[in-house]
Amino acid sequence: MSHLRRFFSKLVTHFRNTHVEDELKREIDSHLTLLEDDFRQQGISRDEARLAARRAYGGVERAKQLHRNERSLLWFEQTRQSFRYAFRQIRKSPGFSITVVLTLALGIGTTTAIFSLIDGILLRPLPFSHPDHLVLLGDHLGSGLDLGVTAQEIGTYSNAASAFSSLGGYATSTYELSGGATPEVVHAARLTAGVFPTLGVQPILGRVFTKQEEDAHQSLAVISYVLWTNRYHRDPHIAGDSIELNRKVYSIIGVMPRRFEFPLQTGHLDQAQLWVPMSLTPEQLSDEAAGNWGYHMVARLKDGVSVPAAAQDTDRVAQQSMRNFPAGISAIHIRGDVTPLREYAVRNAQSLLRTLFMAVLIVLLIACMNVAVLLLVRAIRRRREYAVRLALGARTGAIICESVLEGLLLSLTGGLLGIAIAALAMRTALHLLPESIPRIDSISMNATVITFALLLALATGILCSLAPAFAALRTNLLESLKEGSPIGTGGKSHAWLRSTLVVSEIAIAVMLLTVSGAFLRSYQKMLAVDLGFQPEHVLVAGYRLPSMQYPANSSVDAFNLAAIDRLSNEPGIVAVGITTALPASAGSAASGYTIEGVPAAKWKLQFANFATTYGDYFRAVGIPLIEGRYFTADDRSSTPLVVIVNESMARHCWPGQLAIGKRFHAGNPRRPYPWATVVGIVADTKPGSRDKPGADQWYAPTEQPSILNGSEGSGTLTQPSSGYITLRTALPPEQMIQALRSAVASIDPMLALDQVQTMDDAIANVEAPRRFNTVLIAVFAFGALALAITGIYAVVAFSVSLRTQEIAIRMALGAQRASIARLVLITGAKMTALGCGFGALGSVLFSRFIRSFLFDVSTTDPLIYIGSVLVMMLIALLASALPATRAASTDLIEPLRSI
């Protein structure tokens, strides 16, 4: 207890030091006075009494020092002194300090920014209770990676799988949300009642729906925190209110917490805003609809059940349900499997983040090397001072401690600045992230990230300052003192260390340059890929007609016709069309098909993308016709079925023959679907991003839905009621947005348009990930280059300053200024050549890590290597040019005088 008390009073003493010192002086004075008084009483003269008092007291300064040592925390006091010393050193050379701090701030800042992404996406737990037990389960079809289930299988899995404590099915959907100022499209999910208990998340308000309510097809909705905030201003009495979805009234029963997001979509724009009961209809459960794998399931593993065991159990159920497949899909083979939810959520981002993190670590490494070089140069300059101090009895430990402290002060300042940079970067860059980055909302600067940054600063500070300190001390005392004498090139003993650091810096910069070169080449190659259509001057808009108001083909036809009619009469519009799938924007549907004349026994499942079109779609998006004809207004429900295929499909299905006039139907041979005749061949369009492979494609007229589902469907809805309106405009397409909106509003004022944008923008979204990677890597490479320049400059300039006298002597002996400059340039060039060599070698060794990110570019493309090395050479030349000119203009007299 009293020890603790003593510790605190020692601590307090530090902050009241002058007061304590004054008090001590006063006490000693009074003591001496009393002593003196006593001696005076013994009859000694005043002066002698004073001396006697002093003698009896002992050394006043010694007593003071003893008092100080006793009252204070000795180590604390010493540390404070070291700090003061370090501060003085830093203040003494502001240029040096600022360079070091900025270098570290840059390194730590970028690393922290990327780490905050990793923290948000990969490290933070999913917003569910015990997320490690959650898996997605479903079927693999063929070689596909996506796990889907059919509507019927939701029941099968729920009843027959034994590895799970609970499970539920879901499907994503969009709804037209009306009642606001403008009708809008909201993303939503249909859930079976099992999903909420499986995820283990409670609503913050109200409740979730029960199995009974789901089975009774009640119109209930649980809304998201965002919707509750934006649309209902956090009304605490929201439960019981109604919400109009697809022009049908639903009752709001609950609000989910802010962090809750399900399904885990990539990108925040598709986040589900509300959740409604799945309530599968008899049609959805019918055998006709059995081939739709558009549903998903989430499940919670029972305690102690491993993922492989659960996968086995799932496959057992899958084989069982495969035996009971209805005739229409009996040829399809499935394999049941599970994926941990977390793995699924981050799979798109993992490799990208790993690469990014490697890139920033490399930049940080370069930054550290740079700082080490700078500190080393300084330590060498101060070697004489160290030698003197050591000779006077300073401990080696104290000097190393001092230098580490100085490094720490610099690196922590750099770290704090880095955090600021990272925070700023996050604020501005978050919306630049590609949509494919999952869990974007959980990315933030938080305690973990800041701790990470500070630890990083601590580690770099110690690492950067230890090596130079040891290097500077590892010199023979006498030698150093002697070496401090003016002649000679001084830091010869550490030239090796300096050069190694700079050579590795150059090597790493060259590696980053080659990587970014490869990325840039990939991007360039991707942009050069022909999309197969002309996206310029095209405006697109998504829509979905609600089934209540558009219950039959006739009403959908009426809408389509009216839309085409209104829009084609707008001034400035060249062509108008409607399609179910846009090219080059990753949203196409695919189906199997059966070619006429191929025996059923030889049939195998192959997918082709398909879209239905209406109006002048091909001209609107600019897909060129190769042979035959486009669809016309005469291709109606009553006329013979026609299709248009792309070149790939024509070549693939009818090799060496003319495809026009050939027939095929959708689905497998057992399906009694009608044959459709190929009337045209069009160019291949990219179904997704330009760097992804093409696909077989076919198109059908919207008015001939029986190609797709076989049914004649008079009076009911068989044709697609959602899709995209496409406009080719003579004016800039942005100017047509208002015309498009008002034309649609004049047909159906309640209809919501979704993603109204130019085709160029739609493509840019798809290509965002590659652009993002490329920009980021290029920025890193640029940073590395900038740091490498600083490093080369520092070392060359330093070696010049050490050789001032040598240079002066050479010049006195008749050396030309040009040859002096050459001498210096050669120093830089040697290091650069070596660094480039190692860098190129390293790039070859590490090239396999980036291969998967490249498109149509070889990782050993000599052009990239030559380019990177040339850039580095040039930069290095520039960096050593300044010291070289300075060396060449060395004043002859001054250095010689000091010899």
Next chain:
Amino acid sequence: MPSGKTDSIQLLQGTLDLIVLRTLATMGPRHAYQIATRLQQISDRLLNLNQGTLYPALVRLEQYGWINGTWGQTENSREAKFYAITKSGEKALHVETMRWRKMADLVERLLTEEPH
């Protein structure tokens, strides 16, 4: 370690604290000079220490909270810092005294025990 040359003895670690506490406990508040004088008196000049060496002990005891210093006047109207023992100081004195006695007893027994 008998030096032979002088009678003065070296103070054992910690004993100075005990002596100061004991002095203040029996004599009431005293200033540093009085404590030093008292030390010399009772040690019969066996304990020869510079008066300044008392200061570390005083600051140590004060930081432990065992003594408390306040400024006051001597009979000759000189100002001086008077130290008084505190409650917890008395307790500590008791504990330290017991410990010292035990220690002294042990050492005494060790020294008087005759080898057989």
